[in-house]
Amino acid sequence: MNDMRLIERDSTMKDTKISARGVQVWYGDTHAIKDVSVEIADKTVTAFIGPSGCGKSTFLRCLNRMNDTIDVARVEGDIRIDGEDIYDRKVDPVQLRAKVGMVFQKPNPFPKSIYDNVAYGPKIHGLAKDRADLDGIVERALRRAALWEEVKDRLSAAGTGLSGGQQQRLCIARAVATEPEVLLMDEPCSALDPIATGQVEELIDELKENYSVVIVTHSMQQAARVSQKTAFFHLGDLVEYGETGQIFTNPQDRRTESYITGRIG
Numbered sequence: 645m646n647d648m649r650l651i652e653r654d655s656t657m658k659d660t661k662i663s664a665r666g667v668q669v670w671y672g673d674t675h676a677i678k679d680v681s682v683e684i685a686d687k688t689v690t691a692f693i694g695p696s697g698c699g700k701s702t703f704l705r706c707l708n709r710m711n712d713t714i715d716v717a718r719v720e721g722d723i724r725i726d727g728e729d730i731y732d733r734k735v736d737p738v739q740l741r742a743k744v745g746m747v748f749q750k751p752n753p754f755p756k757s758i759y760d761n762v763a764y765g766p767k768i769h770g771l772a773k774d775r776a777d778l779d780g781i782v783e784r785a786l787r788r789a790a791l792w793e794e795v796k797d798r799l800s801a802a803g804t805g806l807s808g809g810q811q812q813r814l815c816i817a818r819a820v821a822t823e824p825e826v827l828l829m830d831e832p833c834s835a836l837d838p839i840a841t842g843q844v845e846e847l848i849d850e851l852k853e854n855y856s857v858v859i860v861t862h863s864m865q866q867a868a869r870v871s872q873k874t875a876f877f878h879l880g881d882l883v884e885y886g887e888t889g890q891i892f893t894n895p896q897d898r899r900t901e902s903y904i905t906g907r908i909g
């Protein structure tokens with residue numbers, strides 16, 4: 645009986661991809677993240693939820709050192725990806741961000757062609773040996789982002805000329821083109837209509853076959869639809885973290901319960 649239970653548990657366990665210990669973030673005097681520790685699994689979608697201003701985006705940005713670009717931000721603690729300290733002085737943040745890709749709230753394609761939007765990252769990171777190789781990378785990334793069929797005949801058209809939902813999928817293609825291992829998504833559907841949202845959510849579900857996906861969302865329905873793990877933040881604290889089903893049906897902390905029942909936030 646015990647053996648059976650062990651086997652059952654093993655089949656649902658995934659390796660840890662990101663391990664954060666005692667993470668604190670300040671913006672000047674504002675203490676935005678307070679001693680957060682969490683293990684994020686590989687090949688899993690993890691949702692960060694919580695009321696506005698609770699620190700979800702701040703913590704997400706710690707995972708690829710995007711906070712480095714904010715002058716007043718100070719990050720403390722230990723964050724490891726595959727056991728490697730990403731804040732170590734020998735880590736190049738540009739290389740790190742190729743490995744830990746990011747998709748933002750508002751689709752932000754470069755003012756370039758669809759092709760060049762996707763080819764840009766692989767070019768600067770020297771991932772293609774020649775033009776044919778680069779063509780292959782661009783096609784694969786656009787296919788992975790479920791956009792290829794819609795754009796294959798107009799790759800030289802401007803990325804900014806696509807619809808909002810297509811632009812967001814283009815940004816996802818751009819992020820996956822550098823073969824990242826982790827994909828961070830900060831409210832990726834908030835500027836999209838329900839149809840485009842559905843397409844991006846479907847895509848997120850497929851992306852988890854290859855990547856560890858972390859998504860910040862204001863929509864609890866979205867967290868419930870796309871994620872396997874959910875972390876609830878409140879006033880800079882990570883209050884509760886667990887299986888998404890458990891967080892939504894049987895939260896252990898009354899603050900989580902208040903949030904998911906709409907009493908706070």
Ligand SMILES: Nc1ncnc2c1ncn2[C@@H]1O[C@H](COP(=O)(O)OP(=O)(O)OP(=O)(O)O)[C@@H](O)[C@H]1O
Nearest residue numbers: 671674676695696697698699700701702703714716
């Ligand atoms: N660039 C910044 N400079 C100064 N303070 C900031 C900065 N970015 C965030 N903050 C502050 O840090 C705290 C956490 O903000 P953060 O954007 O991480 O929260 P959030 O949970 O993602 O919010 P939202 O859901 O509204 O996007 C807030 O008090 C916010 O005002």
